[in-house]
Amino acid sequence: MVYYTVKGNTGKIAKTIAETTQLPMERLLKDKPVDIGAHEYIFFGAPVYNEHFPKAVLQYGRNQRWSGKKVAIFSTNIGWKDKQAIDEFAQIIASKGAHVVSILSIQNRGVMSWTVGFGKLTEAEYEKARKWALEIQPKLLRTEDLR
Ligand SMILES: Cc1cc2nc3c(=O)[nH]c(=O)nc-3n(C[C@H](O)[C@H](O)[C@H](O)COP(=O)(O)O)c2cc1C
Incomplete structure (x- = not known):
């Protein structure tokens, strides 16, 4: 499981998914690609x-x-042009031969600001991530061709 995070929200969802799927977490950094x-x-x-x-x-x-x-993409955001942003990335990797199996967009509730913590992930969002990971992992493990 590979993730990028600036303020830690995507990192928290990544941790939830890693625990759910038993996959190691690999953090992508600007100058340290995974x-x-x-x-x-x-x-x-x-x-x-x-x-x-x-x-x-x-x-x-x-x-x-x-x-x-086979790739399952997740994102945290506040629900503004999130689908568009995820699709943009999905198309980039699909054009390089990836099979994008599923997409999950998780929203932070609350106010977005530089000082007030970028919104907050609630338990419902963590639960959504857990359910999704459990549902999707078997599909990623399946070996037949996905189209
Ligand atoms: C400067 C700034 C710009 C943002 N732009 C968007 C945006 O265009 N669409 C959106 O849905 N969320 C936007 N967000 C919200 C972030 O996507 C959200 O807080 C996310 O969970 C941050 O992830 P991270 O903590 O892993 O860095 C923005 C946040 C900041 C601070």
């Missing part, structure tokens, strides 16, 4: 900033070898 070569399937998480995934994430999408990888 090599996905060894993974057959990947849960991939990122936040939405200014209507896009962060530049480092989009660049990572363009630079990794996604061919044949």
Whole structure:
């Protein structure tokens, strides 16, 4: 499971998914890309900033070898152009041969501000992430061709 986080929200959901799926967490950093070569399937998480995934994430999408990888994408955001941002990333990796199996967008409740914590994830959101991970992991593990 690979994730990118600026303020920690996506990291918290990533931790929930890692615990649920028993997958190791690998944090992607701007100057430290995670090599996905060894993974057959990947849960991939990122936040939405200014209507896009962060530049480092989009660049990572363009630079990794996604061919044949099954990917489930999750994001935290406040629900503004989130689908568009996720689809943008999904299309980048799909154009490099990834099979995007599922997408989950998780919203923070509350006020977005630089000082007041970027909204808050409630227990309902963690539960949504757990349910999704449990439902999707078997689909990622399945070996038949996905189209
Ligand atoms: C400057 C800024 C811009 C943001 N832009 C968007 C946006 O365009 N769409 C959206 O849905 N959420 C937006 N958000 C909310 C973040 O996506 C949300 O707080 C997310 O959970 C942050 O993830 P992180 O804590 O993993 O960095 C923005 C937040 C900030 C601070």
